[in-house]
Amino acid sequence: MGGSGGSNYSYSPKTPRQIDALVERAGSETQERATSTAIERVVDEKLNEINDHDYEAIDRHRRQIENKLRETYDGVETVQYGGSHSRHTNVSGLSDVDILVPMGRASDAPASSKQAIERLAEVLRERYPSSKIETGRMAVTVHFSDGIEIQVLPAFRVGSDRFKIPNPNNTGWIETCPTAFAKKLTDANREHNNLVVPIIKVAKYLCDKHDVPVSSYHLENMVVESLSHYSGRLNQHEMLQHVINQAKSQVLHRIPDPCGQSSDVSGDVSPSERATAASRFRSLEQKIARANAAASSDEWKTLLD
């Protein structure tokens, strides 16, 4: 019968040369699979390294901060982890720990977010007189002597999942839904064999190491967006090549913040800063492409070391 066939299609080589070619191709495919496995192992090793967080110490600090704030303010609820720590996309040595302190209902929020942050800093200085405590535009940062830094963000509840937090200029308050992006991330992670979170971590590490100027939250959003329609192979090294390929284009344009905190997840990035980031992403993409095409995992080791 004709050749449109089904899955039982087979091909019988007739000449020794054809047999040799098939054997050679099978050998080459086996080698490619072995290299791919070796590269995944190299990436996994780096992941183990950048996953090294002292969760016990972090949680001890969080509880202490919560206790102090509950003593001082009425209506303080359980303190929540925010940012990359809450999404498990934090990278050891790169990521701060953010905590969100629900301090009451939205109607309780003082008019000035700046005053709220300054008052919060005073309370924390009472609790940690020997620690360095800095006020930022949106949060107070406590530098603990064990090297852990915690950013404490005051929040006032608007709804079950929405809060008022200081705006990025610290001139008042904006509403945010901190779980909106986390939900997108969780969905994407589930759809891609739980590989999205590790890919974000390795991408953050690579961007830091290869001087790609991009914020952690911006990068996370780009990765989730680019993988939301990804249909290629589900392994870390090829998915990383895809996300960095897309990032060099995504970074050139605004991306609305799913949490509603700002009109653009990149914050306030100028066109020339976007162009620089795009060029660095392009350079990183080329390095990853070379490492993925190499016959061994050595180039990936160099890329990550």
Add this chain to the structure above:
Amino acid sequence: MNNSLTVLGSTAPLIAYSFSSRGFPDLVQRVQQLLPSINSAFLISLFDVWHLSELSDFLTTTDTRVRIWDSGGYETKFSDDVSSVISAVPSSSHWELQHYIEAARRIPWNGRDILVSFDNTPPLSVDQQLEIATEGYDHIEGEYLRDVLLHVPTDYDIAKLVSEIVPHLSRIDIIGFTEKEIAPTWKRGVHFIHTFKQEFARLNLNAPPIHLFGCLDPKSVTYFTLAGVSVFDGLSWLRYFFYNGTTLYRREFEFLGDFQGIRPTQDIDTAISLHNMNEMQQLHADLNFHLTLGDEGIFIDEKRILQSILAQGEQG
């Protein structure tokens, strides 16, 4: 009139994945399986909206993607070339201007819609085509961009064509041509696009964004983008297999040892189409990077080839 840039977005081309009942009797099933995965833009024919009521389930105002509503000419007219597929016989159903208008009135406009002008007519002059396009649009209220599809005979005088279009510019957001009609080869096609844009420049006018219908394979999209096309659509992503920038026979994936894009949960048709979208998504990122930053690195060979073709003129 409308701000086409708001819809077309960045400097990179708009890539619309087309669906059609012509050659795809399982159209509704394909739309159901593939539409959720499209993140850029898609094209559906008003002919199919009119004849397949099940499609209305997928048409919502909350869909924020760019949607191109095609005229229905492809589904009803013979227009074959070397890339045509034997099974893609046009429908014998009637398709008149009134059907087109009524089908368009069913569209829940989302603010990012593009409506292609009615073209199921016998061969007409450019002026007559523009008149019929306007007549259709005048009967369809809504917020959409006017994508005027012109059928021009091969080797039509481009200066004459531009002079015929210019008086109608205020009523055109996008000007469309079919890849098959502008030239018998892609080399002459890029020359057509280049000359068309140059003719507008000679008149100190901005050419409207150009939509090249029936053109959606990695190589053509690359060269025609570099030549100045802004919108692409086509069915190649459903018919062929894109691999490292080339377009192959679908079954070819079985002979590529390093292709493992098929997942156990997907049928082969769906998996190949998703893979093709992935390839186009990567090409789109490369084109956006190149066009936005003027970086010559990625398309250095293609630019050189294109320049050589354009330098050779119409004989290219």
